[in-house]
Amino acid sequence: EAGVAQSPRYKIIEKRQSVAFWCNPISGHATLYWYQQILGQGPKLLIQFQNNGVVDDSQLPKDRFSAERLKGVDSTLKIQPAKLEDSAVYLCASSSGRLEQFFGPGTRLTVL
Amino acid sequence: GENVEQHPSTLSVQEGDSAVIKCTYSDSASNYFPWYKQELGKGPQLIIDIRSNVGEKKDQRIAVTLNKTAKHFSLHITETQPEDSAVYFCAPSMDSSYKLIFGSGTRLLVRP
Numbered sequence: 001e002a003g004v005a006q007s008p009r010y011k012i013i014e015k016r017q018s019v020a021f022w023c024n025p026i027s028g029h030a031t032l033y034w035y036q037q038i039l040g041q042g043p044k045l046l047i048q049f050q051n052n053g054v055v056d057d058s059q060l061p062k063d064r065f066s067a068e069r070l071k072g073v074d075s076t077l078k079i080q081p082a083k084l085e086d087s088a089v090y091l092c093a094s095s096s097g098r099l100e101q102f103f104g105p106g107t108r109l110t111v112l
Numbered sequence: 113g114e115n116v117e118q119h120p121s122t123l124s125v126q127e128g129d130s131a132v133i134k135c136t137y138s139d140s141a142s143n144y145f146p147w148y149k150q151e152l153g154k155g156p157q158l159i160i161d162i163r164s165n166v167g168e169k170k171d172q173r174i175a176v177t178l179n180k181t182a183k184h185f186s187l188h189i190t191e192t193q194p195e196d197s198a199v200y201f202c203a204p205s206m207d208s209s210y211k212l213i214f215g216s217g218t219r220l221l222v223r224p
Binding site for chain 1: 116144146153154155156157158161201203205207209210211212213214215216217
């Protein structure tokens with residue numbers, strides 16, 4: 001069974017630029033999560049989708065972050081414009097309605 | 113909201129020794145208690161979990177114990193091996209929300 005795929009793996013941008021991350025969950029997983037993991041900290045949930053609907057986006061900085069999950073499969077997370085404090089690893093995870101979440105390898109973002 | 117603390121933040125043990133990591137949480141409504149392992153450059157992976165109606169669960173060399181009255185649960189690793197070196201996160205939650213609140217992590221180093 002293929003795992004959660006994310007791209008790109010690394011991205012370096014300058015502040016005020018835009019960036020987008022892509023996630024392809026495990027086939028058949030209805031729930032998809034985006035997390036932000038700052039160096040030395042645990043992952044923090046940004047947004048949770050159930051199929052193509054948003055379940056929880058209370059921690060998403062909506063003035064600069066947006067996410068969508070078209071057709072209930074792939075998802076993209078966008079930051080526009082980026083700030084220095086957005087430097088982090090962005091993790092995507094999926095689950096099948098059970099409690100275990102399966103994580104992708106993450107995208108490491110560096111904002112200069 | 114849930115406040116999660118892990119101790120210690122770093123732990124160094126000799127190969128073959130045991131390691132114990134403790135997680136304290138604040139929300140008495142939490143009823144699902146997982147531990148995730150994160151290796152360098154990878155996303156977290158579930159290694160063991162327990163529900164609030166169980167006090168202890170074992171899976172080969174790893175075990176989780178729960179004290180719901182005191183609101184803490186612990187990860188126990190026996191006969192540690194170099195491949196156990198990683199960062200470990202607790203993530204207590206309510207099974208109805210499927211939302212994990214991660215601790216700040218414990219970096220375990222197993223010295224050969």
